[in-house]
Amino acid sequence: MPSTLTPDRVARVSQLSRAITEEVGKAFIGQPTITEALMIALLARGHVLIEGYPGVAKTTLVKAFSGTLGCHFRRIQFTPDLLPSDITGTYILDMRTNTFVLREGPVFTHVLLGDEINRAPAKTQSALLEAMQEHQVTIEGETRTLAEPFIVLATQNPIEQEGTYPLPEAQVDRFLIKLKMGYPSGADEKRMLSTYDKPPIPVRPVVGPSDVLEMQALTQEVFVAEELLDYVIGLVAFTRSHARVYLGASPRAGLALIHASKAMALLRGRDFVLPDDVRNLAALVLSHRILMTPEAELEGQTGNHVVAEAVDKVGFKMPKRA
Template sequence: MPITPEQSVWFAETFTKMVDNVEQAVLGKNHVIELVLSAMISEGHILLEDFPGTGKTSLARAVSQTVDGTSSRIQFTPDLLPGDVTGITVYDQKKGEFEFHNGPIFANVVLADEINRASAKTQSALLEVMEEGRVTVDGNSRPVGLPFLVIATQNPIEQAGTYRLPEAQLDRFMIKTSLGYPDRAATVRILEATADVKQDLAPVVTPQVLLGMSDLARQAYVNPLLFDYISSIVEATRTATQVRMGASVRGARALTKAAKTWAVAHGRTYVTPDDVKLLAEPVLSHRLVLDAEAEFDGVTANAVVAQIVLDIVPPARNDLV
């Protein structure tokens, strides 16, 4: 059933309230907050490549408080084991039976801090839960609950003692972005109100309302010409001369889902080419593997996607009506 204009207006108003609420704790990062909340509503996950002290933990906590959910933080280190993430089964001598103790992954918003510092075995423990929303331990499968958002971070500077995320893991993240340092105006606001930057926020929506927003976003209209436009962009990432491996079908689906949510969040019942163009870089760039020569020449995946978006002519608005 298509989303109605009245529903899109309610959705946009609620989305704006959520963004404004989170921005009380993370000043001057409106666009990044919109990306994070869009990913959560689209049932995706976020990868933040950022420097220390940019507010990643504050962002995760603020998002969970805004949706009246639970949050947890996992500090990834080389000695972290898969059971430290998912939980373990322990034998209770009094009861004479095994009991499962939930790991920190059982939360609505999970901050996986410096994920590339853990071994590949521990990183892979996130694969199933990020894709399917459930954890399997000792043959028993347990859902982590909904909504569920993983915000993983990695430091772009320090590479010693890190394990590069494999392509299969990167492909599980809907969006890769960066908080970055605040601009001067935001920094001044932070310094002027150091004691007043809110750590505890009032909830704006319940988890059930957020799930309802996810259902509404899926009903946004996408013209068949836009499906072809998205397919053209994804295919172009595979044939670009600087690229060894392009975006997958999962990347195309992620771009479509994110564009639907973005459209409704901005008061529309339909997706436009501008929605696709705006989201192409954060959704697709981390899925590309550049060849060695291109990397040596300083080419970035963001630049490749940006050029592809410039080269491919989108469908005209008159054709989309």
């Protein structure tokens, strides 16, 4: 079957990505690379976990990004008393018909913002697992398929903050990318201070659900050389054999890195993946999936250190086009 990934379509995806980044920049003051990471997750059919202290515009970023997609958007504010049914929905009795009908929860949407996801206990957090992995939910034994496209953009405060619960390891592994948002640069913060009393600039939709689905389908056709598959396997294997790692990256992590690299290549106007795509995304995709030994944690070592070491030590060959 001939590929539908023509040069014109590649150029169009790249153009739409730039337009989305520019539109997000009207409402969110920060590095464009953050928006690119969200686009990578969207095209790779993944989800994003955004970590940062309160007040660094995590929610503003997500709302601006979702506004450019022209997709249905819902928000869940996670709290300690939030129940799983508050996410997925529940059956209620319709007094008019004397039958039980489903009241759909906020998970039935295209773009789901899980705000401060680590404010809720593990049982409630886990209610998203099936939705994130299989794009479906099971309510009272009945499975319902979610709309496409579907992406979860979750924010969380650092676990050192009071009133937070660590995300279960299985849930963390479902996030394609973990972004850490620090404080803005001096120039960006000055822009914030100079515009805070002005009405926010509305964000216009750049694409629609059908456009997103088309871009996701095109992403799957991006070429990945066999040498790059070996390179990804080498990076993942390095994390598993590291002396300071308690639990290394899973096979799902390797798949995620391939999918993300395809998306980055397409966004940058290519129909093939380069080693730099893998290397640039390794930390974003792998670091949060690595558990360090207690001794390493006491010394301040993190998954980022392991991935940086892997990128430095694991070699690769330049791919050859088929």
